[in-house]
Amino acid sequence: MRLLTLPLALVLLLGFSSAAHAQDVEQYFQQNCSACHSIGGGKIVGPDLKGVLERQDRQWLVDFIVDPNSKLDSGDPYAQELLAAANNVRMIKLGVDPVLANALLDYIGTKSKEAGAAAAPVEEETSFTAEQVSAGRDYFTGARSFRNGAPSCNSCHTTASIGSWGGGHLGPDLTAAMTRLGGRRALTGWLGIPGSATMSPVFRDHKLMPDEIDALVAFLEAENNSGAADAPSSTANFLGVGIIAAIALLALFGFLWKDRYTATRIPMVEKSKR
Amino acid sequence: MLDTLFFVVLPYLSLLLFFLVGISRYRKRPFSVTSLSSQFLENRKHFWSTVPFHYGLIGVLTIHLAGLLIPDTILAWNASHARLLFLEVTGLALGILALVGLINSIKRRLQLPRMKVVTNTSDWVLLVLLLIQIVLGILVAINHSWGSSWFAASASPWLWSLFTLSPDTAYVATMPLLVKLHIINAWIIIGYFPFTRLIHVLVVPNPYLWRKTQVVLWHRDRKTVRIKD
Numbered sequence: 294m295r296l297l298t299l300p301l302a303l304v305l306l307l308g309f310s311s312a313a314h315a316q317d318v319e320q321y322f323q324q325n326c327s328a329c330h331s332i333g334g335g336k337i338v339g340p341d342l343k344g345v346l347e348r349q350d351r352q353w354l355v356d357f358i359v360d361p362n363s364k365l366d367s368g369d370p371y372a373q374e375l376l377a378a379a380n381n382v383r384m385i386k387l388g389v390d391p392v393l394a395n396a397l398l399d400y401i402g403t404k405s406k407e408a409g410a411a412a413a414p415v416e417e418e419t420s421f422t423a424e425q426v427s428a429g430r431d432y433f434t435g436a437r438s439f440r441n442g443a444p445s446c447n448s449c450h451t452t453a454s455i456g457s458w459g460g461g462h463l464g465p466d467l468t469a470a471m472t473r474l475g476g477r478r479a480l481t482g483w484l485g486i487p488g489s490a491t492m493s494p495v496f497r498d499h500k501l502m503p504d505e506i507d508a509l510v511a512f513l514e515a516e517n518n519s520g521a522a523d524a525p526s527s528t529a530n531f532l533g534v535g536i537i538a539a540i541a542l543l544a545l546f547g548f549l550w551k552d553r554y555t556a557t558r559i560p561m562v563e564k565s566k567r
Numbered sequence: 568m569l570d571t572l573f574f575v576v577l578p579y580l581s582l583l584l585f586f587l588v589g590i591s592r593y594r595k596r597p598f599s600v601t602s603l604s605s606q607f608l609e610n611r612k613h614f615w616s617t618v619p620f621h622y623g624l625i626g627v628l629t630i631h632l633a634g635l636l637i638p639d640t641i642l643a644w645n646a647s648h649a650r651l652l653f654l655e656v657t658g659l660a661l662g663i664l665a666l667v668g669l670i671n672s673i674k675r676r677l678q679l680p681r682m683k684v685v686t687n688t689s690d691w692v693l694l695v696l697l698l699i700q701i702v703l704g705i706l707v708a709i710n711h712s713w714g715s716s717w718f719a720a721s722a723s724p725w726l727w728s729l730f731t732l733s734p735d736t737a738y739v740a741t742m743p744l745l746v747k748l749h750i751i752n753a754w755i756i757i758g759y760f761p762f763t764r765l766i767h768v769l770v771v772p773n774p775y776l777w778r779k780t781q782v783v784l785w786h787r788d789r790k791t792v793r794i795k796d
Contacts (some may be wrong), residue, residue, distance in 0.1 A: 435646040441750065444642055448716030461713040463743070490741040495720050528709045542664055546618050547613030553614065563792070 301416035318396045324385055325493075328486035329479070332401055333408025338479045338488075339379050343405045346398060358394040360386055380473050385490050422513035429512025432505055434459065443499035446509070449491075458466035458530070464491065470517050480510050573751050574725070575734040581758030583644065589759035597609055602767035605685055608734070620668025625660035630654070630715065637727055638719035645716050654715050659708050666701045673698070695761045696756050699737040703749040722750075 313552070329338035345354065349371065357372065361384040364372045374397045376383065431437035433455065435445030446467070451460025453468040470479050484506040487496045503510070593600055606613050634641050645651040673694050676682045708714050725738035739750065760766065 295601075381591075413591065434648060434650075435642075436648075438643075438646060442639070443718035444716060447648075448642075448645070448713055448720055458652070461716065463711040463717050463746075490737065491721065494724070494735065494737040502586065527712065531655075531712065532705075532709045534656055534690070535663055535705075537657055538660030539663035539667065542660055543619060543667070548624070550614070550618070554610075 296486040314396070315400075318393070318394045318400045321393070322397060322488060326397070328488045329384070331402055332404040332532050336378075336475070336476050338382055339384060340375065342401050342470055343408050346402050351395075355391050355394040356493070357384075358387075358389050359391055359420060360398065361473060362386060380471060380475055382475075385421075385488060393559060416419070421507075421514065425508050425511035426515045427512075428516075429510070430455075431506035432508055433512055439499065439505055440502055441499045443496055443501060451524045452513070452516045453519060453524055454516060455524065457524040457527035462527065464489075468519075468521060468523050471510075471513050477510060477514060480513060483507055570661075570736045570740045573747070574736040574739050574752075575729070577614060577751065577754045577758075578729050579755040584758040585760055589766065592761055592766065593769075600766050600770050603685070603764050608680055608681050608685065609675065612671065612679070616668050616671035616675055618668065619664040620672060622700075623661045623663070623665030623668055627658060627665060630658050630661075631718070634715060634718040635723050638723040641715055641719040645713070651713060653714070653729065655708070655713055657707065658715060662701060662705045662708060664696075666705065669694070669698055669701060684704070689763050693756075693759065693765065696759065700749065700752045700756060703745060703752060707745050707749050711746060 326342075330340065330342050331337055333341065333343040335341050353364075353371070361372075365376055365383060383448065428437065433446040433450075433452070435447055438445065445461035447455060449461045449463035449464065451457060451462065451466045452466060471477065474480050474483055484501055487493055606617070641654075644654065674687045676690075676694070712718075721742070723736045725735065728735040728738070739747070743752075756765075760768075
């Protein structure tokens with residue numbers, strides 16, 4: 294009996310783990326890939342992955358998923374073609390190993406068969422309201438805070454109308470972000486699961502709500518359509534103000550301790566000589 | 568790979584050195600736990616090095632510590648743009664103050680023969696490390712604003728991932744080079760800390776703040792003990 298139990302347990306365990314694995318891969322795709330890629334839903338930021346295995350060799354795809362930069366930098370013509378089609382937005386290195394990359398390709402292959410004909414990407418014609426644009430601006434600057442506790446955009450980004458003193462310069466200027474990503478749909482998808490390696494760990498636990506995303510898209514679309522150039526760098530001005538403030542503090546120290554020698558030390562020395 | 572080395576291995580190694588060497592030094596050579604003040608050797612140049620350096624650095628470290636301990640409060644504070652600018656300009660000014668103090672301190676130790684004598688190799692290494700760190704900090708502040716916000720959002724969770732023994736380098740792996748160098752040099756300073764006079768930071772004479780004042784009474788006849796000029 295006991296002899297039978299062990300193999301049975303093993304079979305059950307393996308069966309469960311492979312089912313769990315398939316679920317993991319689907320979940321992984323939803324959490325890490327779907328912001329930029331659909332399977333049969335048209336181009337978002339990156340290409341529609343429906344039938345990707347028919348377009349390119351499997352090993353090439355595995356290599357690309359594992360380390361997009363080395364393929365993109367190698368001058369590989371197909372990689373260059375992809376980069377141009379994605380408005381030069383590079384796919385980020387997600388830390389996927391070849392095993393997971395193969396599992397993802399299997400998942401994409403299965404889904405490709407289920408998916409219907411690729412729908413042409415539909416850009417909504419509706420325009421955003423002024424309230425949405427203004428709410429988006431407030432979310433951007435932090436005047437209105439995100440409900441799940443995400444930091445406001447201006448911690449790291451600025452735009453033309455926010456100005457160089459208004460927003461941060463850790464990440465890129467977002468004035469033309471919508472054009473760079475490839476439209477409203479791409480931007481909406483991106484904000485749902487921010488795909489950059491710096492943003493993704495921060496926003497993983499602080500997801501933006503749909504209405505917040507809409508407001509931000511409205512604001513960034515308005516910035517994009519304004520056609521303004523990126524906000525200028527604030528480095529020199531900020532340093533200048535910092536130096537002035539430092540000089541003021543030095544002057545304050547000089548004033549506060551102006552009696553430092555004359556009040557105690559010099560009289561004491563004089564007194565001891567008497 | 569490098570990320571693991573710099574943002575997991577280095578921090579733990581530095582913390583290990585900090586505590587093991589720090590405690591061992593305090594137990595074995597308690598009288599070496601001092602800043603070795605040189606104020607009595609020279610005081611005029613000393614004032615313009617030690618005062619800006621200490622007030623600047625204590626302020627800057629307090630802001631870093633606040634970002635680590637109360638990140639949500641910092642983000643809430645920064646929700647108002649005027650408050651954000653106030654915090655950022657204050658932080659930058661304090662950093663510049665620390666730099667001015669440190670440069671004066673280095674000049675004083677280089678220029679005055681009696682100061683050169685009491686400065687050992689370890690002091691020079693430390694001064695250079697601190698100079699690099701403060702310059703990097705200022706460069707990060709002016710090139711990659713707003714540090715107070717993104718420190719709270721990105722660097723703080725990374726540090727907490729280290730402290731809770733579940734290191735997650737994703738938060739810092741893609742930071743700009745200047746930020747990475749500032750972080751790496753910070754851990755080098757923390758690891759080197761217990762070998763240097765920085766050890767005095769751990770024994771700040773806090774009781775001075777609340778102990779009763781002491782009145783010094785002179786009983787001797789000054790004329791009899793006076794040194795003849």
